[in-house]
Amino acid sequence: MKLVRHGPAGAERAAALLDDGSAVDLSDVLPADRPWSSEDLQRAAGAVPGAAAVDLAGRRLGAPVPRPGAVFCIGLNYRDHAAETGAELPAEPVVFLKLPATVVGPHDTVLVPRGSEKTDYEVELGVVVGRTARYLDSAEEGLAHVAGYVVSHDVSEREFQLERGGTWDKGKNCETFNPLGPWFVTADEVGDPQDLRLRTWVDGELRQDGTTRDMVFGVGELVAYLSRFAVLQPGDVVNTGTPAGVALGRPDPKPYLRAGSVVECEVSGLGRTRNPLGAA
Numbered sequence: 001m002k003l004v005r006h007g008p009a010g011a012e013r014a015a016a017l018l019d020d021g022s023a024v025d026l027s028d029v030l031p032a033d034r035p036w037s038s039e040d041l042q043r044a045a046g047a048v049p050g051a052a053a054v055d056l057a058g059r060r061l062g063a064p065v066p067r068p069g070a071v072f073c074i075g076l077n078y079r080d081h082a083a084e085t086g087a088e089l090p091a092e093p094v095v096f097l098k099l100p101a102t103v104v105g106p107h108d109t110v111l112v113p114r115g116s117e118k119t120d121y122e123v124e125l126g127v128v129v130g131r132t133a134r135y136l137d138s139a140e141e142g143l144a145h146v147a148g149y150v151v152s153h154d155v156s157e158r159e160f161q162l163e164r165g166g167t168w169d170k171g172k173n174c175e176t177f178n179p180l181g182p183w184f185v186t187a188d189e190v191g192d193p194q195d196l197r198l199r200t201w202v203d204g205e206l207r208q209d210g211t212t213r214d215m216v217f218g219v220g221e222l223v224a225y226l227s228r229f230a231v232l233q234p235g236d237v238v239n240t241g242t243p244a245g246v247a248l249g250r251p252d253p254k255p256y257l258r259a260g261s262v263v264e265c266e267v268s269g270l271g272r273t274r275n276p277l278g279a280a
Contacts, residue, residue, distance in 0.1 A: 001045055003030070003184040005062040006054075009105070012062035015054050016044065017183065024051035035067055035235015038130035038147050041186060062105045064150055064184035065128055070236045071098040071178060072226055073154060075168065077241025078214045084249030093217050093225055096168045098154075098178055098239070106181025106273040110155055111280040112259050113174045118158035119257040119277075122242035123200040123208050123265035125193065126152030126180060127219055133232035139220030145232070146223060148186040149193065151273050152239045153179040153265045158248050158256075175280070180237070182271040190269055193219040198243055201264040202255070210243020 004023070005012035014030035015023045029047045030036055036044075075094035076082045082089050104110070112119050130147025155178065161171025190196075193212060200208035212218075217225065222240060226232060247256045257263065259279040266272040 001041070001048070001186045001189065003044070003064055004056070004182065005064050005066060006056055006059040007062065008060065009062060012066070015056065016048050016051070023054050023056050024048060025054040026051055032066060035065065035069060035233070036147070037234035041130065041147055060105065061107060061182050063103045063180040064182070065103070065180055065235060065237055068100045068103060068235050068237045069233050070230075071100055071103065071239065072236065073098055073172065073239040074217070074222060074241045077216050078210060078243045079216060080210060080214055080244035081242055081246065081249065084244045084246075089216055093222060095226065095229070096172060099173050102173055102176065102178040104176045104179050106151070106179055106271075106275070108176065108179060108275060109278045110179065110263070110275045111174070111176045111278055112257065113157055113160070114280050116157050116159070117256065118254075120156045120158050120247045121200055121202060121207065121257060121263050121265070122154040122156060122246055123198045123267070124152040124154050124239045124242050125196060125198065125212055125219070125267055126150040127193070127223065127238040127240060128184060129223070129232045129236040129238070130234055132234065133223060133227040136224040136227040139218060139224055142220035142223030142227070146187050146219065147234070148184050149190050149267070149270055150180045150184050150237070151182070151265055151267045151270045152237070153263065153273050153275060154239050154242060179273050179275050181273055185270050197268040199266045200245065202257070203262055208243055208245035210245070214243060215241060
């Protein structure tokens, strides 16, 4: 099942995309005021056959994950990305957090922070938790707690992240720094999450082209790992890392983003985000 949320920011309504490209309204089934659980999604699947048609033409798409309670992020989780930045492969997942308020829609404007010279792009596989996860013992258990997947654009400001002291959080939590979408695709439709292609274009130029096979820690392993340090709730998002090709890893002068740029991020089977850059 492919789900979208459409309408003005803060007033989005849920819909399901059908195989023929049409859509049906699920706003009476999927709540607008809290994250969706696996049980919500099961009810939604049952409601699709009798749901009324809805026309999405010209409609703004919001993030397809409503109000995540937490956005967990994994750094240096692709072997080629670690190599391009000169970092050693981590022995354990590198974990940081993004504020849920950074989440915006798949076509919304991303704001370059004031004073920024090093705003960077990162395409990622976003994992959406479907059931409460705590102290999971295995990758298999981790996968069993996944409701579905989205394209996640983990925007970063590298000076704030790496040159201003402290943790990475300053470079990861600027407003609009986590577009999600365009679709939320349930896990049963995605299949093996370790066999997906990820790509990024900046102003039409292909910058990233990788595969989730290159992850150091797979999706199930990450969910289980995180559950030993925090309780994961339905609707929480896990950004699982980015492949090589980011501006940080390229030769000088590094092609960081500027207002006026357009970034497109794609994960196979999950659609493509397209975010123009503007000035904060």
